[in-house]
Amino acid sequence: MKAIVIVFYLVSCVVANKQTRKDYDRILSLVSHWSKEIGERLTSLSETMTRIGQVQQSFDPLEDHLTKEKPELFLNKIATDIRIMMDTKAEAVLNVAEYAEFLSFHRKNESLEPHSEYFYFNADTINDTSWESERVADLDKEIRKNECRWACNQINVTQLPHNIFSNTSFRQHLFELRKHEKGTSCQCEDIKHWKLSEMNYTYLHLPTIYDPRYQEQVNTNLSMVKVPINVWERDKDVLEGVRWSEALDLVFKYNLEKDPSLTWQYFASPHGFMRHYPAIQWSDEQYNKTYDFRTRTWYTEAITSPKDIIVLLDRSGSMKGTRRALSQQIVNQILDTLNDNDFVNIYTFTNTTEPLVDCFNDTLFQANEENLRLLRENLNVYDEAYSANMVLGFKKAFDILENFRQTGTSARCNQAIILISEGIDYDYRKEMFFEHNKDRDFPLRVFAFQIGQDPNDAKEMEWIACANMGYWGNMTHMGDIREKMLSYLNVMSRPINYNGKTPNKPNRNYIWSYLHVDLADRRLSNWLWKKFEGIRQREVFLEHIRNEMIRKKKNMPPNYVLLQTHHDYEKYEGKSAYKYMTTVSLPVYGRREDETELIGVAGIDVPLYNFKERIPHYRLGVNGYAFVVTNNGYILIHPEHRTEFENILKPTFNRVDILEVEVLDDEREPRLFGDAVIKLRELLVNQNETMPITLNVKFPLNDMKRVILSRRHYYYSKIGPFTLGIVLPDKYGFTKVDAGNIPRPSPVEKIYNAINNSTFWTVHPEWVYCQKCKVDQTPVEKVKTAFSKNEKSELLNALFHDLVATSWFDSTNSSFKM
Missing domain, CATH: 3.40.50.410 (von Willebrand factor, type A domain)
Known part of the structure; x- marks a missing residue:
């Protein structure tokens, strides 16, 4: 590509009347000569630095491996993979809901008063999370005794119609994690009910350890309880609900054993407590501390x-x-x-x-x-x-x-x-x-x-x-x-609960929430935006005052109140690692005859990376991408979805419509949407899988510094309540490269060292090179593991081909020879 250099020659003086036309033409000719020479030298320099000729020569053989992509089949493969993932999460939340109904139905009607000696791990009162071996051993022993008691209490319980845990053999799966206890008689040791004097040691000290799946210090051996600040933690209804729901730890751990990619699981009660797994120490940030699950969409949509x-x-x-x-x-x-x-x-x-x-x-x-x-x-x-x-x-x-x-x-x-x-x-x-x-x-x-x-x-x-x-x-x-x-x-919630009491099996409707950020509270976003705007206006005003003082040659007092530089907004100015997710939830029916309302909501968080890692971005190619929208047309995933500004979460980041990011190439003013893109939105929201749509759009590049005009083809498919779409650019978007089966070098460390020790090489941090790798491995380590386990995929073949084709690029990598 030729580099075009435009030199602007600014002459600051006014040409005198005696200057002839000949002199003027000579200046223009000289500037033109300079521009041409500089452009040619820069082009030569860029070709030398990038070695573009060698790059083209290295990839020329791929021309014989070009094949036509079939978008419908490609889309169906992605949609199927995502549906399987969503079904797995739905099955896990169904286990939580049905076991909660089973436990509640068979709970003992024993009153617990506020002054009773029953205590539990309250997420807000835990003040020690050190992983002390003695404390870990004591807690593990207590957990085993509890699980023994729960198992024995459920041996001869009456049946509950249309509940999977009424099946004794299925229920036994929950206790198989403690394999050394299988087949033993119910001679559980006495459960020690800790007295108030011992509470500091027992319920304020929760040993936790970092787990990369949650990116938090957690304890996966048990759950803890979160109570909103306006609910008394010793309330009678809270204590009784916390006690009968203790055994939910069994189904939480059973779910995690079946699906290690699961994140947070919980059961939330309208009485004001939420059993949260795994156990953590709650954040003491003011908005996180006031978290009330009963106003979150995954709860409100499920309970009504x-x-x-x-x-x-x-x-x-x-x-x-x-x-x-x-x-x-x-x-x-x-x-x-x-x-x-x-x-x-x-x-x-x-x-x-x-x-x-x-x-x-x-x-x-x-x-x-x-x-x-x-x-x-x-x-x-x-x-x-x-x-x-x-x-x-x-x-x-x-x-x-x-x-x-x-x-x-x-x-x-x-x-x-x-x-x-x-x-x-x-x-x-x-x-x-x-x-x-x-x-x-x-x-x-x-x-x-x-x-x-x-x-x-x-x-x-x-x-x-x-x-x-x-x-x-x-x-x-x-x-x-x-x-x-x-x-x-x-x-x-009463009409929903009636559904759970019908003679037939209840028809459960899974609730998938819109996009949200873990504990982030919209009140915090609104407050930060107000503070941000207020501080911005304050700085503008201060600058005006300073300029006025300078102009009038006056000195501003050093303790002048307008010059304060610290504010309560500062601690939020840094970059935050927001955890974007959706949540799948189910209402939990009150199955007793006298229960007219739901007894709670079961939920499981599903991070967005669970969706993204099932999208083969490398096959979408340059300027191709995938997106997911909700039933309201709001974006769940889209490459042009910008959720933050100046490190602040936008107050309406999860209410961005697909119309806002798919911009037609026309002359319309902002927010005046053309008929073609409105038609696309209707098809996506109504999940009407008809013929694909082709649009001429504007697409931003380089962090919105440039815009290209492109003709694009949209294909879409239903995935539960959401709609998956893939977008392919015209012509070249339907062509892919099949690198073929390239022999793998041995030992594997050759590939690993080529990537890890090169100045110019790395692997994409979000692409899935390895299906069997540990979560805490780096991208390069995952590639090494994938090769060592002899995993095979199109992506690994493509990666290997690129290593071979560009092995000459890094001269320091002399050990890498094919």
Whole structure:
């Protein structure tokens, strides 16, 4: 490739009137000569440095090995591999869910009071993680005794219909990990119940060791319990739930034995505890410490079906000060429980009913992050006035929800009205609720949250909620809000729990969440973005002040407050190793006759690398790539998905639509999408596997410094709730190289040394060269292991061919000879 050098010759003086045309032409000729000579020398230098002629000569023989790629077959192979991986994770979470149902069904009805001498490993109170041999031995002995007790307690339990663990032989698989105990009688040693005086030694010291699968210090011999900060860890329901769920450790370890690539597994209870495997010491970062699984999408989507929610917010004259703050906090907590499959709107009511956001009148809209943020921002802009006439609000809500039931343009599953009010200022007709709800076989539920303390209002609001299959709660303190508000989710879970009590085997629907980052809280992202923008504006202002001082020749005092350089944002400025993942979860049914609500949610995290390592990027070729989108069109995986900015996680990083990254080559303004790319999105979201689509697109290169125009072909296939797509550039994208079977040199160290000791060689850190390697091996070590185990694959053959073809490139590698 010829290098083109353009020399800009800037003349700073003005040509005098006496300068002739001949002089001017001579200058232009001289500049042209310089440009040509410099360009030729740079081209020669680049050819010498890169040895491009030798490179071309080394790869010329491959021309005889070019074959045509069949995109449909290629896509199907990738999709099949990913489906198998997803099915394996789904099977593991099903084991957790069914064993939790089995344990709960057969739990003993023994009360545990807060003052009892029952303790457990609480993730927030563990303060010692040292791996001391004596402590490890004591803990292992305790675990063995517990497992013996769990096994013996399950020998003669009654059957539970449609549960895999009702099969005694299958249940025995859980205990095979302790092989030395097989066949022994149930003479378990007495389980020591540690007293409070011994708690520091027993439950505050959890030995952990680094495990590369989790990139954390963990203990894979047991699970621990995480309790949200607003839940008392000694609450009666928490203690009883933690005790009956202890034996879940068996299924956690069984799953990990079957699939060593598994990461975090957990069982989450609506009572406020989450059993988390493997055990870890929880992060003490302020947002991580306030982690509440009950507001995470994998939990809320599993414990309730998609919802249509209308919130009626009292804005009468008495809703000022503390009452307004309480009502806003309730709304924010409700919004935290919604996700992309839900639809929502908020109306304020006095003697009229108005939408909180003017442009969202007479409608419901998707509860995505952008819309929820808009609602939160507008909670501060309405004025309180007059008296509250909730009848107007209910009429508006009933009409909107009925309209969406008939048109089928919303979640089309569960519907609810949530009333937030100080009390009842107007008379109302109870018949209104019969006409719109009971007489129509209860198409929706009504929840009532009272902020005032009037007992008569409480009685009426409780009737409104209970007569409409809802829940009433009185909230007069900030600390009451989270727990009482979350009760609405438990009520909404009842229809799902009925599914688990049918005579036939329950039809379980696996929930795959959208993209998220391990413990990362969206509140942290929002806060960091505000701090980032505030600090940026502060620096601009400071620069202006400094310039003004310099201009006026004044000295700024050294202790001037605007010159402070430290701020609470600093600790987040460094690069963070975010762990991107999705989560597969299942509702856990309450199988006892008296249980009307779900008893929890089982979940397993699935890191994105589980998807990426099954995509053969080397076969996609230059400018080819693969992507995965959710059922809402949001990106799960895409090479142009930029989730961070200035080391900050973008607040809406997991709500980036496929339309935002596939940019048509047209003259449209940003966010004005062409029909062709909209058609592509519809096919992806609806999982309509028809003919491939061809688009002319703009594609960025070099970290968005350059853009190329390209014609590309899109192929796509369903993988569970997601859609996999591959994109191939026109013409050359359908051609691949078959390097053939190249004899492998021996010993293997020749290949290893050629890669490891070369100045210019390395291997791709994300490509899978070895299927049987350890997780903690470096990419080069994995290549060495793959060769030593005589693994064979297209990628290894291609790697070997490149080593042979370019063995001359590094002159220091004299030992590498073929």
